[in-house]
Amino acid sequence: MDSVQSLKAKKLNLLNFKSVPIRTFWITSISFFMCFFAWFGIVPFMPDVVKDLGLTPDQKWNSIILAVSGTVFARLLIGKLCDKYGPRICYTWLLILGAIPVILCGLVQTPIQFLVCRLFIGFIGASFVITQVHTSLMFAPNIVGTANATSAGWGNLGGGANRLGMPLIAAAVVAFGVADAEAWRYSMVIAGIVCLLMGIVYYFFTQDTPEGNFKDLKASGVAIEKKKDEVGFLAVLKDYRIWILFIVYAASFGIELTVYGTMDDYLQNTFQLERLTAGNIVLSFALMNIFARTLGGFFGDRFGKLKGLRGRVLFLSFILTLQGVMLVTFSLATSLVVGFIFLISFSLSVQMAEGATFSVVPFINKKAIGSVSGIVGAGGNVGAFLAALLLKSKSALAEKTAILENQGMDEEVLKAAQSAASSMAVSQGYMVIGFVVILTGIVALAIKFSPADEKENMPTEHIDDSRLGTLQPIKVKN
Structure with a gap:
C-alpha cells in the first residue's frame, strides 16, 4: 500500500512505545501468543482428559487432527477479510469469538x-x-x-509456554480448593477469558x-488503494508462487505443529x-521461537539486501533443505545425545524456515497481502493435517500388529512391544517427511x-525515524 509507505517503521525499536507500529507489534504479538496458548492449552492435560472423558486412542488422534483442520478454512477466509476490513476489526472479532470454544472446552x-x-x-490459529x-x-x-518473523516467533512461543503455564494455572486453581481432576477444566476457561479480554x-x-484505520481513511477520502489497482481473490489464486509458498509453509510450520503433538510419546518410546x-525437551524446542524464527526473517532481510528478492528465495531454499536433512538424521538416531543434538538442529532450522517464508510473502502481491498471507498460512495447517494422518496410520497399524503378535503375554511385555512398534513407525514417518x-x-x-x-524493492537506507512520517527513504547502491 504505497500511500502509507512513508509512515512505516524502518527499525524494530522495541522500546519506542509512542510509535504506532511498535505498539501494534507488541499487542499483536501478545494476542498471537495467547491464541496459541489457548489453541494448544489442552495438550498438557490430555492424560486427564482421556481418563475423564474416556477417549479412545482414535479419538485422541482425531482431536489432534481436528485442532489443525479447522484452522485451514479460517486462515483462507481471514486473509481476504483483512484486505477488506483491516486487521484491527478482524483480530478483535477472532479473539472474542475464538474465546467461546476455549471456554466451552472446559x-x-x-x-x-x-x-x-x-x-x-x-479457528483461533488464524490469528497468525x-x-x-x-x-x-x-x-x-x-x-x-x-518484524514478521519476530512477532510470529513470539506468538508461536505460546504453543510451548502452555506446557508450563497451564499446569501453573491448574495448580493455582487447586490451591483455591478445586479438585485435581477438575483443574484442567478451570484452566481452559481462564485461558478463554484472557483471549476475550485481549x-x-x-x-x-x-x-x-x-x-x-481502513474505515476512517476511506471516510476521510484517503484512498488506501486506487480502484484500478484492486486485485481480485481469483487473480491471487492464479499466482503459482503463492502455491509454492503454500507447500513451503506446509513443510515448515506444518511439521513443527506435528512435532508438538507427537514428540513427547516418540521420545518416551524411543529413548525410554x-x-x-x-x-521438558519438547518445551525447549518450543522456547527456541524466542529467537529462531526471528533469525530466519533477519537473514531473509540480509540476503534481500545483498541479492534483492532473489536473495530471499535462495536463503529460504537453503534453510528448508537443511531442515529436511536434520529431520532425516534425527529419525535415524538411536542415542539420546545424538538425537537431542539433531532435534535442536531441526528445531532451529524449521523455525528459521518459517521466518524466511514470511520474509518473502509481503513481496508477492502488495495489493493483496491479507489474501496471500491467508493462503500461505493455511498451507501450514494442511501440512500438519497430512503429516498427522501419515504418522497416525503408520503408528496405529504397527501397534495393532504388535498386540496381535504378543497376545497372551503379560502387560509389561505387551506395553514394551507397543512402544517399540510405535517408535519404529514414527521414526519411518519422520524420515519420509524429511x-x-x-x-x-x-x-x-x-x-x-x-x-x-x-527494482521497486531495491535496498534503501533511512535516517532515524523516531518522529514517524517525517522522513523519506534514500536509495543506495549495494
Whole structure:
C-alpha cells in the first residue's frame, strides 16, 4: 500500500512505545501468543482428559487432527477479510469469538463435545495470518521480514509456554480448593477469558495502518488503494508462487505443529524417557521461537539486501533443505545425545524456515497481502493435517500388529512391544517427511520475481525515524 509507505517503521525499536507500529507489534504479538496458548492449552492435560472423558486412542488422534483442520478454512477466509476490513476489526472479532470454544472446552461432558470444541478452537490459529498482515502494514521492506518473523516467533512461543503455564494455572486453581481432576477444566476457561479480554485491548489500542484505520481513511477520502489497482481473490489464486509458498509453509510450520503433538510419546518410546523429561525437551524446542524464527526473517532481510528478492528465495531454499536433512538424521538416531543434538538442529532450522517464508510473502502481491498471507498460512495447517494422518496410520497399524503378535503375554511385555512398534513407525514417518521437506526446498527455487519487482524493492537506507512520517527513504547502491 504505497500511500502509507512513508509512515512505516524502518527499525524494530522495541522500546519506542509512542510509535504506532511498535505498539501494534507488541499487542499483536501478545494476542498471537495467547491464541496459541489457548489453541494448544489442552495438550498438557490430555492424560486427564482421556481418563475423564474416556477417549479412545482414535479419538485422541482425531482431536489432534481436528485442532489443525479447522484452522485451514479460517486462515483462507481471514486473509481476504483483512484486505477488506483491516486487521484491527478482524483480530478483535477472532479473539472474542475464538474465546467461546476455549471456554466451552472446559465444560464438555462427552468425547463428541470435546472433539467439536477442538475443531472450533483451531479457528483461533488464524490469528497468525492477521499478525503477519498487521506487521506487514506497519513496517518498511528493509525490516518487514524481521518484524514478521519476530512477532510470529513470539506468538508461536505460546504453543510451548502452555506446557508450563497451564499446569501453573491448574495448580493455582487447586490451591483455591478445586479438585485435581477438575483443574484442567478451570484452566481452559481462564485461558478463554484472557483471549476475550485481549480482543477488547486490540480494538481500543491498535489501528490498521500507521495513518489510521481502513474505515476512517476511506471516510476521510484517503484512498488506501486506487480502484484500478484492486486485485481480485481469483487473480491471487492464479499466482503459482503463492502455491509454492503454500507447500513451503506446509513443510515448515506444518511439521513443527506435528512435532508438538507427537514428540513427547516418540521420545518416551524411543529413548525410554519419563513423561516429564520428554515434555521438558519438547518445551525447549518450543522456547527456541524466542529467537529462531526471528533469525530466519533477519537473514531473509540480509540476503534481500545483498541479492534483492532473489536473495530471499535462495536463503529460504537453503534453510528448508537443511531442515529436511536434520529431520532425516534425527529419525535415524538411536542415542539420546545424538538425537537431542539433531532435534535442536531441526528445531532451529524449521523455525528459521518459517521466518524466511514470511520474509518473502509481503513481496508477492502488495495489493493483496491479507489474501496471500491467508493462503500461505493455511498451507501450514494442511501440512500438519497430512503429516498427522501419515504418522497416525503408520503408528496405529504397527501397534495393532504388535498386540496381535504378543497376545497372551503379560502387560509389561505387551506395553514394551507397543512402544517399540510405535517408535519404529514414527521414526519411518519422520524420515519420509524429511525427504519431502528436502524436495520442497529444491522446488522453492522456482519462485521468481520480475525485474520491475526487483527494482521497486531495491535496498534503501533511512535516517532515524523516531518522529514517524517525517522522513523519506534514500536509495543506495549495494
